[in-house]
Amino acid sequence: MTEISENQYYVPHKAKWPIVACVGLFITVIGASLKFNSLDLEPTTPWLMYLGFAILIVMFFGWFGEVIKESEAKLYNKHVDASFRAGMIWFIFSEVMFFAAFFGALFYARTFAVPWLGGEGTNLATNVQLWSGYEPVWPTNGPADLNGRFETISAFALPLVNTLLLLTSSVTITIAHHALLANDRKKTIIWMIATVLLGATFLFYQVEEYIEAYQHLNLTLESGIYGATFFMLTGFHGLHVTLGTIMLIVITIRLIKGHFKADNHFGFEAVAWYWHFVDVVWLGLFIFVYVL
Amino acid sequence: MMKKQTKRGLLVSSLLMSSVASAEYGLNLPKGVSDYSGQVYDMHMMVLWICVIIGIGVFGAMFYSIFAHRKSKGIEPAKFSHSTTVEIIWTAIPVLILIAIALPATKGMMQMDSPRDAQGEPVTMDMTVKITGYQWKWRYDYLDEGFGFLSTLTADSNIARQKGSGIDVNTVDNYLLDVDNPLVIPANTNIRFLLTSDDVIHSWWVPEFGWKRDAIPGFINEAWTNVKKPGTYRGQCAELCGKDHGYMPIVVEVLSPSDYDAWLAEQNGESVADQSASADESVAVETAQVSGSDNTPDEGQQDNAQDEKVMAETGADEANAEASDQQAEEMTADDQASQSEGGWSMEKLMARGEEVYNIQCLACHKMDGSGMPPAFPSLIDSQVVSGDVAKHIDVVVNGVSGTAMAPFGSMLPAEDVAAVITYTRNSFGHDTGDRVQPADIEAVLQ
Amino acid sequence: MSHDITHDELSHDHDHKPKGFVNRWLLTTNHKDIGTMYLVFALAMFILGGSMAMVIRLELFQPGLQFVEPFFFNQMTTMHALFMIFGAVMPAFVGLANWMIPIMIGAPDMALPRLNNFSFWLLPFAFVLLAATFFIPGGAPAGGWTMYPPLVLQGGQNVAFLVFAVHLMGISSILGAINIIATIVNMRAPNVGYLNMPMFVWTWLITAFLLILVMPVLAGAVTMLLTDRYFGTSFFNAAGGGDPVMFQHIFWFFGHPEVYIMILPSFGIVSEIIPTFARKRLFGYVSMVYATAAIAFLSFIVWAHHMFSVGMPLGGQLYFMYATMLIAVPTGVKVFNWLATMWRGAMTFETPMLFSIAFVALFTVGGFSGVMMALAPVDLQYHDTYFIVAHFHYVLVPGSVFAIIAAAYYWLPKWTGHMYNERLGKIHFWWSAISVNVLFFPQHFLGLAGMPRRIPDYSTQFAEFNMWSSIGGFAFGLAQVFFVYIVIKTVRGGQKATAQVWDEAKGLEWTIPSPAPHHTFDDYKPVDLSKMAHGDNH
């Protein structure tokens, strides 16, 4: 294989994985649609969705495998590396905007919708005519008391622990990065493993929290606007932590395999950025969902 | 004397309305019939003219250069490619123009939000009407008076509008813009509207009033008007609300305050017997007369009753009034017959049922009951219609939650519900012979 | 799986196209081929979306229901808009970006070629998913392209399909935008500075930022619809403390920037074409860049002008009114700059120029009605009437679509190596320009006279203008069939195009042969700045 010089730009000639990804996504969403629609009637097993997931998993391994191979074959020069960086930064930015939509919903509900339903300001008529007796206090499951009384997760129990876990993990991954820059491979791997464990523990507690909410607090997705914002925000965050943890594991394995150099480790950095992003979102969640 | 004039005015205007309505032609926003709508119209004209003038400038420059600066005239292209001065000028001038437009608009907006009179004092509202949107009808509740009614597209439009109805819609008076029970309000009165909805978002719009406001389920929006000129004003639902969004007209009948009082008195009399007011005008007149003579026959009240009679005869919709007159006669005959039977007769139920069906149900279940499966089931081969009466009553009275089938028990008077159930059970190929009585419905409603 | 990297892949062999359909199109990473696929896809969706518009205009030809049921009519309205916006206009712009941006800035390809293939191929899948709803029980989405709850949630089974289709389109747009940003930021030839870039590249750079900022927000909004519909959440349900109006805020936070996503690249196209045919430099290049950025910035803070009737507090209404009016200022700067570019130029009027001039004129008409609607109290009259329909079709059809058509005529010779037939092009122009006005101008009057939008049938006083509008619609539709004919004819053959194509056109794309070879600018090395329109801007 030829190495690529600084004034060339590597363009793969054929890409079969994108089309596999499309097919995988397509099958997944059709499966999901059929599954969701069956909820109204009699729930079915979403075989098609699982098939789609399977294709997607194969695709991820295939696509990234190819990229890793090309990377190890030194086909990516600084120029390509810069493209990857720009790509990752703006991808994370788009994720931030996705969360922004849900945070926006939370703020809107708290500052506009709920007070309006409670008849605050000039909106007395809504309360008197439609929802008399409703007190607009947060948390709320709405004037119709959807899904019945519920309690919330206290911020300074598990969530605080989780906050500390994620913050620590951000530190550990940074230590790992510095170790990598210093070419200390063993130290890097150890700190990466620590990061993975912290992430996994976070996930474990998050699941605990959900079980607690559903089984003991009667706090569910159906608990009005509080339940909706709570579970959608923490749920999507949890999903991102899950993906992040998988990515951390992959990176750790690659480190063990001897990939990444002090001066060439974009894959590592991309995952680190992603992890920091997940961390920052959590801080927002902790403050706006749990504490306030 | 005054009174006579108003009456004549009403008569003339309503005649005009009915004959010219479908030919009335607009190219522009209406000036409207309130001070506020006039302001809106002025603002519209102002900004329109400003745009026209800027447009003349822009297009003028453009056409001049197209004409003069073309290669075929042997022009050598100039070399300039920027000029800070010009650029500042054409940034600044639009800013100034926009500020000039924004000033009156700000005033207008404040007026809509919290009206003030000429002295700058806040205006107090004289009465409140609550407007509720349903798929696809309106409900008007006179909150101060404690009564209300539904308002739905009239049957003649509703039948003519069906695909393949074979009716030339040009022959239908006020095609798609007429309702069975218009909202009636007094002129020269500050009226507050509270808008909400029972299902999806609708929007209540009468162009002559100068605004529209969304009716949002679970929330109440406020708006107000003060109409200067009695008359009949028409509008339509302005927010997509499902398949019959186009068939949700609004008709507002603005009466002089005294006529309005008369109308109100009659409604109050009637509302004892019939909350719905879906009964026709002439029946109402009878009720009013009866109650007038039962009570101390004071002059004012008799006057009112007579007013009503005039109104009924010259009502906005001549044809409609006639039809309902006839029906009223039939019904009185029926009433006598059914008195002895101890219930409504089959004929009476069927006649009323068909009428109700063609207004309330036809939108979803179609005129011939065939519906639009799967979303809207056919009543022709429906198990519910041919089966157990109790189940049928339950479906119509309580609706089917989570579907478009609404709880008609809370929307229509018991007689109507009984009639329409009877009608469906004996039409579209069904002949169960069942006769559902208003009392049966009331029993379920308890 | 491990494909050996042969000499081929780095070859300088300029016209080495992969053989066979699968290799050439399905697996391609070549920006030109992907650009071509985007453009063909957009044309196909334009025809589909246009056919739905024809159904709409057919039913509205006269009062009374003649052809379709109201419910189906609403499906047509909804799908027409979704197909046109997400299927025709946006992909057409991305296609143009793919084709032109790399060769305009001296880059060998897009920065992330694999991702580029993915961005494109997601689209056909997304639209198959969306179109499939026509065949499921309950039919296609019929709640308007704005998808307002609670109405859209009554859509039965189509909700999931609609939401996932929007997700796929969103992913496609986001990845496409990321690619464009990475390309522009990272792939410019070493001596091409930001202020040397062609205007089209600038407008796309800014558009790509808009896309990344708002497409995820749309994805979030429709996700909330999904959970409200299937999982019992109460985002948009007052009984649970939510608010249907909240959806509108989130939607329009996406939706307003979205409409600028559909116009900024047009501004770029027109800024390329007018200087070429006026044989004069673009007037006020730098202020054009600033104006574009200003429009983009303002587009984020004006969304609620679509919602004046929902009952916002007074302060909110006033704020959104002022902010919206401000957009007229930078847009005005652009219009005036185009006029100044034409002023004292030596103009010729080939088809791309004709469409560009029509763009400037008719977009301005649409802009004026936009400013009228920005006035909140008056908008309470205009809102949800045909006045709005007239407004947005003026900015979208003789706006975005004309610009795309202009771009197609302008660059077709570069793409195909053949000149289009100028006479046919001129016929197409006059036919389109006249009929589009017959189609949309009367809608202003309909709106003012009180005709609401999204209705399948109307009261008889609206009959005459609707008939005109429909006649214009059919004529305009046929004109576009003619356009398809012209394009196919040009692809098949015609007078050979030179590299320069247009006398005085400036830009790197005119330095390479026509048709453009499969690979251009393989080596990362300086380009000849004097060939660029703004090569001396520093």
Ligand code: HEA
């Ligand atoms: C390409 C798409 C596009 C573009 C560019 C615009 C541009 C503008 N739009 Fe439009 N708009 C839409 C697409 C677009 N719009 C769509 C699709 C909808 C409906 C969505 C739906 O409900 O389905 C809509 C709806 C819409 C509304 C909501 C109406 C309602 O539903 O009630 C409003 C209200 O303010 C508005 C305003 C504007 C303004 C002020 C501009 C401005 O950017 C225009 C600026 C341009 C000019 C003003 C002309 C040139 C300027 C000069 C010559 C300078 C001098 C001028 C002055 C000083 C006036 N638009």
Ligand code: HEA
């Ligand atoms: C980029 C966007 C875009 C484009 C290009 C168009 C193009 C057209 N639009 Fe569209 N339209 C919207 C975006 C767009 N529209 C949006 C956002 C809405 C609002 C939806 C909503 O309310 O939710 C809307 C709504 C809308 C309505 C209002 C519907 C309603 O409120 O009920 C109407 C009615 O006339 C209409 C007509 C047309 C017509 C005639 C064209 C024409 O320009 C189309 C011309 C193209 C063709 C016709 C295709 C090519 C030719 C053929 C396929 C051959 C067949 C031809 C013949 C038989 C003549 N559109």
Ligand code: CUA
């Ligand atoms: Cu109700 Cu539209």
Ligand SMILES: [Cu+2]
């Ligand atoms: Cu907008």
